Amino acid sequence: xxxxxxxxxxxxxxxxxxxxxxxxxxxxxxxxxxxxxxxxxxxxxxxxxxxxxxxxxxxxxxxxxxxxxxxxxxxxxxxxxxxxxxxxxxxxxxxxxxxxxxxxxxxxxxxxxxxxxxxxxxxxxxxxxxxxxxxxxxxxxxxxxxxxxxxxxxxxxxxxxxxxxxxx
Amino acid sequence: xxxxxxxxxxxxxxxxxxxxxxxxxxxxxxxxxxxxxxxxxxxxxxxxxxxxxxxxxxxxxxxxxxxxxxxxxxxxxxxxxxxxxxxxxxxxxxxxxxxxxxxxxxxxxxxxxxxxxxxxxxxxxxxxxxxxxxxxxxxxxxxxxxxxxxxxxxxxxxxxxxxxxxxxxxxxxxxxxxxxxxxxxxxxxxxxxxxxxxxxxxxxxxxxxxxxxxxxxxxxxxxxxxxxxxxxxxxxxxxxxxxxxxxxxxxxxxxxxxxxxxxxxxxxxxxxxxxxxxxxxxxxxxxxxxxxxxxxxxxxxxxxxxxxxxxxxxxxxxxxxxxxxxxxxxxxxxxxxxxxxxxxxxxxxxxxxxxxxxxxxxxxxxxxxxxxxxxxxxxxxxxxxxxxxxxxxxxxxxxxxxxxxxxxxxxxxxxxxxxxxxxxxxxxxxxxxx
Amino acid sequence: xxxxxxxxxxxxxxxxxxxxxxxxxxxxxxxxxxxxxxxxxxxxxxxxxxxxxxxxxxxxxxxxxxxxxxxxxxxxxxxxxxxxxxxxxxxxxxxxxxxxxxxxxxxxxxxxxxxxxxxxxxxxxxxxxxxxxxxxxxxxxxxxxxxxxxxxxxxxxxxxxxxxxxxxxxxxxxxxxxxxxxxxxxxxxxxxxxxxxxxxxxxxxxxxxxxxxxxxxxxxxxxxxxxxxxxxxxxxxxxxxxxxxxxxxxxxxxxxxxxxxxxxxxxxxxxxxxxxxxxxxxxxxxxxxxxxxxxxxxxxxxxxxxxxxxxxxxxxxxxxxxxxxx
Ligand code: NA
Ligand code: NA
Numbered sequence: 001x002x003x004x005x006x007x008x009x010x011x012x013x014x015x016x017x018x019x020x021x022x023x024x025x026x027x028x029x030x031x032x033x034x035x036x037x038x039x040x041x042x043x044x045x046x047x048x049x050x051x052x053x054x055x056x057x058x059x060x061x062x063x064x065x066x067x068x069x070x071x072x073x074x075x076x077x078x079x080x081x082x083x084x085x086x087x088x089x090x091x092x093x094x095x096x097x098x099x100x101x102x103x104x105x106x107x108x109x110x111x112x113x114x115x116x117x118x119x120x121x122x123x124x125x126x127x128x129x130x131x132x133x134x135x136x137x138x139x140x141x142x143x144x145x146x147x148x149x150x151x152x153x154x155x156x157x158x159x160x161x162x163x164x165x166x167x168x
Numbered sequence: 169x170x171x172x173x174x175x176x177x178x179x180x181x182x183x184x185x186x187x188x189x190x191x192x193x194x195x196x197x198x199x200x201x202x203x204x205x206x207x208x209x210x211x212x213x214x215x216x217x218x219x220x221x222x223x224x225x226x227x228x229x230x231x232x233x234x235x236x237x238x239x240x241x242x243x244x245x246x247x248x249x250x251x252x253x254x255x256x257x258x259x260x261x262x263x264x265x266x267x268x269x270x271x272x273x274x275x276x277x278x279x280x281x282x283x284x285x286x287x288x289x290x291x292x293x294x295x296x297x298x299x300x301x302x303x304x305x306x307x308x309x310x311x312x313x314x315x316x317x318x319x320x321x322x323x324x325x326x327x328x329x330x331x332x333x334x335x336x337x338x339x340x341x342x343x344x345x346x347x348x349x350x351x352x353x354x355x356x357x358x359x360x361x362x363x364x365x366x367x368x369x370x371x372x373x374x375x376x377x378x379x380x381x382x383x384x385x386x387x388x389x390x391x392x393x394x395x396x397x398x399x400x401x402x403x404x405x406x407x408x409x410x411x412x413x414x415x416x417x418x419x420x421x422x423x424x425x426x427x428x429x430x431x432x433x434x435x436x437x438x439x440x441x442x443x444x445x446x447x448x449x450x451x452x453x454x455x456x457x458x459x460x461x462x463x464x465x466x467x468x469x470x471x472x473x474x475x476x477x478x479x480x481x482x483x484x485x486x487x488x489x490x491x492x493x494x495x496x497x498x499x500x501x502x503x504x505x506x507x508x509x510x511x512x513x514x515x516x517x518x519x520x521x522x523x524x525x526x527x528x529x530x531x532x533x534x535x536x537x538x539x540x541x542x543x544x545x546x547x548x549x550x551x552x553x554x555x556x557x558x559x560x561x562x563x564x565x566x567x568x569x570x571x572x573x574x575x576x577x578x579x580x581x582x583x584x585x586x587x588x589x590x591x592x593x594x595x596x597x598x599x600x601x602x
Numbered sequence: 603x604x605x606x607x608x609x610x611x612x613x614x615x616x617x618x619x620x621x622x623x624x625x626x627x628x629x630x631x632x633x634x635x636x637x638x639x640x641x642x643x644x645x646x647x648x649x650x651x652x653x654x655x656x657x658x659x660x661x662x663x664x665x666x667x668x669x670x671x672x673x674x675x676x677x678x679x680x681x682x683x684x685x686x687x688x689x690x691x692x693x694x695x696x697x698x699x700x701x702x703x704x705x706x707x708x709x710x711x712x713x714x715x716x717x718x719x720x721x722x723x724x725x726x727x728x729x730x731x732x733x734x735x736x737x738x739x740x741x742x743x744x745x746x747x748x749x750x751x752x753x754x755x756x757x758x759x760x761x762x763x764x765x766x767x768x769x770x771x772x773x774x775x776x777x778x779x780x781x782x783x784x785x786x787x788x789x790x791x792x793x794x795x796x797x798x799x800x801x802x803x804x805x806x807x808x809x810x811x812x813x814x815x816x817x818x819x820x821x822x823x824x825x826x827x828x829x830x831x832x833x834x835x836x837x838x839x840x841x842x843x844x845x846x847x848x849x850x851x852x853x854x855x856x857x858x859x860x861x862x863x864x865x866x867x868x869x870x871x872x873x874x875x876x877x878x879x880x881x882x883x884x885x886x887x888x889x890x891x892x893x894x895x896x897x898x899x900x901x902x903x904x905x906x907x908x909x910x911x912x913x914x915x916x917x918x919x920x921x922x923x924x925x926x927x928x
Binding site: 022025026029030032033034035036037039040044054057058059061062064065066067068069071072075077078079080081082083084085096097099100103104106107108110111114115117118121139140143147 | 185186187188189190191192193194195197198201214217218219221222225226227228230231234235238410411414415417418419421422425440443444446447448449450451452454455456504505506508509548549
């Protein structure tokens with residue numbers, strides 16, 4: 001019972017955060033589409049290429065990709081191979097899911113941590129974009145938040161599976 | 169320890185995790201990380217974890233993924249698929265088996281703006297199955313047509329699997345797209361042929377609908393123009409080297425938005441639904457690609473693929489025998505796995521082998537897409553069959569698999585044709601020059 | 603002599619050129635062989651071409667972390683990270699070949715601690731330059747006025763040079779320039795001479811303006827811990843194979859490749875336009891503000907930029923004389 005409540009309280013944080021990030025990502029996706037369109041028009045129709053459009057597109061991609069990670073996990077949208085586990089009894093399925101989910105939490109947390117290290121390294125290195133001289137590190141910060149929210153969602157899933165495995 | 173053995177062990181562990189239902193991208197990242205640490209050092213493995221995700225996401229070329237996804241989503245939510253079917257129905261509906269042929273044509277059309285097999289099968293199923301039921305089509309033929317026709321979704325460009333293949337192998341995505349056009353048309357013609365043959369043998373399978381006057385047939389163009397225009401703009405731009413793939417995708421997404429707005433198809437709800445769907449599939453694909461890259465670096469560091477190539481070369485077999493072996497592996501995996509998972513898992517292993525044997529990488533990409541697509545209609549895991557079963561709940565799964573069988577044979581025939589006449593694939597991209 | 607039980611220490615060398623490239627065959631392989639031979643087989647260099655272990659633009663991070671032991675990548679991908687090194691990219695300083703520029707930079711590397719400090723995270727083996735960039739055009743360009751208005755493929759900082767000369771730069775992958783040039787999507791592109799053979803440029807265009815526009819800097823770096831973990835005598839082997847030894851291997855290879863490119867271009871009927879000394883001076887004056895700007899902004903940050911550029915000009919002059927015919 002208390003485990004379920006625990007899952008509920010993690011989800012109470014994780015889900016709104018994921019949704020919020022995802023809506024941010026939607027906004028950047030629209031900007032991305034318009035920017036690519038403007039880039040094409042600028043290049044071919046009025047022969048006035050937008051300066052730095054390629055690097056802006058790349059920065060927007062970081063925002064779109066990493067802001068969507070958590071929401072995708074909330075909807076269990078990540079590809080997996082269902083065939084074998086599906087045939088097993090529900091209890092066994094829950095045990096297996098808890099185990100693989102723990103593995104997932106492990107790797108995603110490691111990536112979150114290393115992304116945070118990357119922020120520090122990028123900050124120290126002074127790496128900037130070629131034309132507009134925009135620093136790279138703020139985008140790495142967004143990446144850290146994206147992975148962190150992803151791992152939070154996975155933690156909630158893990159306890160949920162654990163609850164199912166332990167249920168009498 | 170021998171790197172080959174290390175590689176083999178870690179691939180084994182990866183397969184176990186995959187069959188335990190761990191998300192493919194995360195499983196590959198995990199095994200890639202542990203394997204890299206094992207072979208080189210922990211610091212280097214941590215390095216890959218922090219370098220790969222950002223360098224994959226911040227990549228101008230990979231921007232094609234969200235943009236083509238967006239184009240497909242917008243096309244779907246604005247009801248373009250329904251229009252296409254209506255148009256095709258007007259043209260060929262009054263022939264014997266005409267509705268099935270119209271379904272294949274509709275799939276072709278939708279495939280030209282959508283990069284996903286499932287979406288193609290699902291949307292066409294939604295509009296075509298009720299019609300075919302109305303005219304007393306044989307359920308096996310009807311459902312078999314829809315589930316197989318969906319596979320045109322990734323053979324005809326744009327195509328998510330071509331994009332992934334292009335990324336993993338550093339082949340030009342534009343060229344891959346262009347090279348998929350003729351094989352896609354070939355496969356569609358084979359599908360139509362097999363429908364005609366079946367109906368010829370047993371006319372009760374697909375009775376014709378009432379006659380449609382010629383003038384009505386001409387009006388069909390009204391339904392087709394947005395998709396045709398979009399496809400022509402994108403492909404001719406890619407072909408002439410005017411667009412990069414990313415630019416084409418941007419134009420496509422914007423064009424789909426424009427077409428939907430002109431036809432007044434968008435509401436706030438379905439526009440947001442299209443955007444959310446795009447975000448979700450983008451995140452899904454990037455997790456998979458990031459995982460595949462981390463795993464790929466491990467395979468490279470272990471020199472597994474090099475050793476595998478030497479090992480196989482040691483047998484002195486004809487390269488076509490080895491090619492047939494690879495195709496067989498794909499067919500077996502196709503029975504068990506999702507297309508994307510399969511491509512991500514196998515390309516880093518097989519691709520170096522294929523190149524070393526002197527096969528054309530673009531040609532192999534097309535053949536591989538075709539072979540992996542057979543998997544969506546083979547039991548026990550046939551995603552398109554599941555989807556169609558979801559739409560036509562009264563048709564037993566077995567019937568759908570049976571109905572898809574003739575189409576499966578046509579796909580095999582298509583692989584054989586592409587192998588004997590690689591020009592079908594390479595002709596157009598070679599004309600592009602460069 | 604190596605005892606049967608002693609296994610060689612393996613080093614991974616990750617570089618950005620494809621396995622089929624002349625660079626792989628004529629620059630990377632000879633260096634590998636030199637190292638293996640000098641170490642009497644106790645070092646084994648495994649080459650990973652085409653960035654197989656870490657992509658271009660991430661290689662410096664990868665070698666720092668230890669994902670690769672040695673990397674070879676282009677410096678200009680790392681904007682803002684090597685401010686002093688970026689000074690080597692000042693256009694039209696007159697280096698006549700890859701070898702000349704590379705040797706000049708190695709002199710600077712020994713002279714300026716500020717430059718050495720930029721590579722403090724790694725064990726820098728050597729710096730080198732690609733062959734001087736020339737202008738490939740669809741119409742002949744003999745004067746600066748004819749550059750005006752051309753759409754030129756020129757990546758990154760080279761774009762600024764082209765802008766200063768009056769052209770409008772666009773950036774696209776080098777592999778796509780053949781198609782874009784032959785279809786007329788762009789009017790011109792910049793490349794070193796070897797590209798004539800590598801990208802079959804003679805099929806796409808006919809005119810080359812020999813202007814030695816720019817040079818591009820590359821670094822070869824080794825993971826510090828890996829270097830420190832080697833026995834002293836093997837460290838010495840690495841030392842003896844880097845610095846000017848490495849520079850000479852790559853510089854010579856690039857010179858040869860450029861020559862092959864120019865020869866092939868001549869055979870295929872390309873027209874090579876050499877700028878007159880006065881015209882060359884005009885181009886140099888036109889882009890001079892770029893150098894002054896760089897010096898000014900760097901001096902403001904406390905770098906000895908003026909001294910650096912002067913030393914570079916002097917070194918280039920010296921090696922232009924020494925290595926001219928080679
Ligand atoms: Na498609
Ligand atoms: Na299957």
